[in-house]
Amino acid sequence: MKMEMAIQVIDKMRLSNGAYTASLSKDYNYVWIRDVVYTVLPFLHDRSERYEKAYHALFDLFKDYEWKIDIHTKQKPVYLFEYIHSRYSSDLKEIDVEWGHAQNDAVGAFLWGVGEGMKHGQKVVRDEADLRIVQKLVDYLECLQYWQAEDNGMWEENIELHASSVGACLAGLKAVKMLVHVKEDLIRKGEETLRFLLPRESETKEVDLALLSLIYPYRLVDRETALTIVRQVSTRLERERGCIRYEDDQYYNEGREAEWCFGLPWLGLCYLELGMDGQANEYVEKTIRNIPDNWEIPELYIGGKNEPNGNTPLAWSVALSYLFLKRVANNKMAVASEVRK
Numbered sequence: 001m002k003m004e005m006a007i008q009v010i011d012k013m014r015l016s017n018g019a020y021t022a023s024l025s026k027d028y029n030y031v032w033i034r035d036v037v038y039t040v041l042p043f044l045h046d047r048s049e050r051y052e053k054a055y056h057a058l059f060d061l062f063k064d065y066e067w068k069i070d071i072h073t074k075q076k077p078v079y080l081f082e083y084i085h086s087r088y089s090s091d092l093k094e095i096d097v098e099w100g101h102a103q104n105d106a107v108g109a110f111l112w113g114v115g116e117g118m119k120h121g122q123k124v125v126r127d128e129a130d131l132r133i134v135q136k137l138v139d140y141l142e143c144l145q146y147w148q149a150e151d152n153g154m155w156e157e158n159i160e161l162h163a164s165s166v167g168a169c170l171a172g173l174k175a176v177k178m179l180v181h182v183k184e185d186l187i188r189k190g191e192e193t194l195r196f197l198l199p200r201e202s203e204t205k206e207v208d209l210a211l212l213s214l215i216y217p218y219r220l221v222d223r224e225t226a227l228t229i230v231r232q233v234s235t236r237l238e239r240e241r242g243c244i245r246y247e248d249d250q251y252y253n254e255g256r257e258a259e260w261c262f263g264l265p266w267l268g269l270c271y272l273e274l275g276m277d278g279q280a281n282e283y284v285e286k287t288i289r290n291i292p293d294n295w296e297i298p299e300l301y302i303g304g305k306n307e308p309n310g311n312t313p314l315a316w317s318v319a320l321s322y323l324f325l326k327r328v329a330n331n332k333m334a335v336a337s338e339v340r341k
Helices: 004-012 033-039 049-064 066-071 104-119 128-144 163-176 184-197 209-214 223-236 263-273 277-288 315-340
Strands: none
Touching: 004 315, 033 049, 033 104, 033 315, 049 066, 049 104, 049 128, 066 128, 104 128, 104 163, 128 163, 128 184, 163 184, 163 209, 209 223, 209 263, 223 263, 263 277, 263 315, 277 315
16 A cells, blocks of 8 residues: 555645645535644644644634634624634635534644644744734633533534533643643633533533544543543444444435544544554554545445545545554554564
8 A cells, every 4th residue: 555645645635825625525625624633633743844834824814814813802702603714715715604613623623733733843833923823712712611612513513512622622722821821720621521521522422423532633531531432432433434423423324324434543543542552453454445546535435325425535534544554554663673672
């Protein structure tokens, strides 16, 4: 398998401004903040223009809508269009259609990516203006009272309090507290909410694929909670071609829930985070099974059918599959090197 082809596929979705579209498909030819964060994860640990320029593009986007952020650092959004939008056109402009823009996890994910990028030597923050945006996003989450704010969540659906959204915000705040002022109270309140909610995702969803984010990439939960999450996801949501997002999911459901391809490498990455290499290795073949020769991995396989939907390739799917297989290969090389010594 030619691993470098994955980067070539991801590059197909890279825009001249440095951001990434979620897919090459007509339906997903937009820039989602969250998708960009996950798409550039393979470039986090080694300084990369791809990582840095993606965040520079998002910083520039936030500057264009700084007036909106200023309003909502003082008063909570009421209507969905008042929130920081979750998706944009390829030239990073808001799209004037109704959408579930209350996605606090996207803001948290961005902050996490900024802080984590800086920690790994990425020149993510260029100047004081970028720092100003970071501070205003922190203030935005405080105004929202993110720790008790109902939102559309990672899947852009029903509004309720989501553990994955609270967790993303909490991870973001922790990641940038060396860059800007973050009140300790903001962190404490998020932690209290997670203690109350976990291991559930929300009032309506006991198990949800989005909970994996609290293990990878955020590393936010203790081992016991993490083990509960991965076991529940693997036993209740894992299927042949991927993982369903949650039970009775109606998106691309034609008799059964759709199976999301990135669920398998995501589980594998979570097991790696837990130091459970044996369990992680079980997901290597499962992940490879979904990778065609051209590495154009789809978003999902339609529930009830053994065929992908039109959102192919999905940048997020390609990125997590590549990242997982690369980490497994690197681990094996490290073990072999130790044996030779």
